[in-house]
Amino acid sequence: MTQRAEHDPEVLARTKVLDGLKQAEQRTQQAVEAQQQALLDARQAATAAQRQLSGMESSAYEKLGAERRKVELRVFLYRLALTLPLLAVAGWLFVKQRKGTYWPFVWGFIFFALFAFFVELVPYLPSYGGYVRYVVGIAITVLVGRYAILALNRYLERQKQAESLPDQERRKELSYDVALARLAKNVCPGCERPVDLKNDKIDFCPHCGIGLFDRCGHCSTRKSAFARFCHACGTGAQSGRPATEV
Ligand SMILES: [Zn+2]
Ligand SMILES: [Zn+2]
Known part of the structure; x- marks a missing residue:
């Protein structure tokens, strides 16, 4: 098979x-x-x-x-x-x-x-992770803040010195326009504190003693001590600043 x-x-x-x-x-x-x-x-x-x-x-x-x-x-x-x-x-x-x-x-x-x-x-x-901006911001804040503080201190120092000067001297230090602007705001031109100028009994600042009102040397009218001329008779103010001075 x-x-x-x-x-x-x-x-x-x-x-x-x-x-x-x-x-x-x-x-x-x-x-x-x-x-x-x-x-x-x-x-x-x-x-x-x-x-x-x-x-x-x-x-x-x-x-x-x-x-x-x-x-x-x-x-x-x-x-x-x-x-x-x-x-x-x-x-x-x-x-x-x-x-x-x-x-x-x-x-x-x-x-x-x-x-x-x-x-x-x-x-x-x-950026360096944002730190540079923070540092610049802090530096500017410190500089500006320091300047502002020093300026304020100088201002206060000047203010204090001005208040210790005799009346005539202080009046000379003040610019005419600054004095007028302060009077318009109802504050003393010398120390910038509020004074009631409408009260005709007040001739001197109660805070710093600067003369606010006096009498005309010619007609004896009560007038602002800071005015250059008497408003009643037009005589130049003797006690104030000379009219020619700016
Ligand atoms: Zn005053
Ligand atoms: Zn007068």
């Missing part, structure tokens, strides 16, 4: 065909495996390339950030170089010249410098 089957030509032919098919299957299997290997290699290469790209990108971002900070700082320094002299000149003008003849120009320049400072410089301060 076995003998017969081995020599049966039909069986032999089929076995041969089967062998051929098996070989073809094996080849195909190998080709599939080769493709799978190629796929795996390609995926690994893609991952490696992606990693390399991320590494390059992160280092490039670092460089870009550093370069941007450098540019920001340079722009800020240029703006500082332009704004700081303006601010310094404005500060000097404020301290020395704000009451001079050219005060409108001086104040115009001061406002211009402040505008330049707040619009051209402050928004370009490098």
Whole structure:
């Protein structure tokens, strides 16, 4: 039976065909495996390339950030170089010249410098996490506060000195227009404290003793001690400031 089957030509032919098919299957299997290997290699290469790209990108971002900070700082320094002299000149003008003849120009320049400072410089301060702005804010507050306190102290000191001067001296120190403005506000021109000017019994400031009303040397009418001329007879005031003085 076995003998017969081995020599049966039909069986032999089929076995041969089967062998051929098996070989073809094996080849195909190998080709599939080769493709799978190629796929795996390609995926690994893609991952490696992606990693390399991320590494390059992160280092490039670092460089870009550093370069941007450098540019920001340079722009800020240029703006500082332009704004700081303006601010310094404005500060000097404020301290020395704000009451001079050219005060409108001086104040115009001061406002211009402040505008330049707040619009051209402050928004370009490098932030460093916001600390620079805080420090600048604190420094400005301290400077302005110190100046205001010193100015107030000087004013009070002047006021005290003025009050210790004799009546005639103090009257000379006061500008005519300032005295009139203070009288209009019902305050003493000498010490700026409230005084009842309507009361014709009051001739002197009850706070500082400066003469508020006196009598005309010609017609003896009671008149303001700060008036340059008697309102009743037109005689120049002897006790007040000379009429020619401004
Ligand atoms: Zn007074
Ligand atoms: Zn008179």
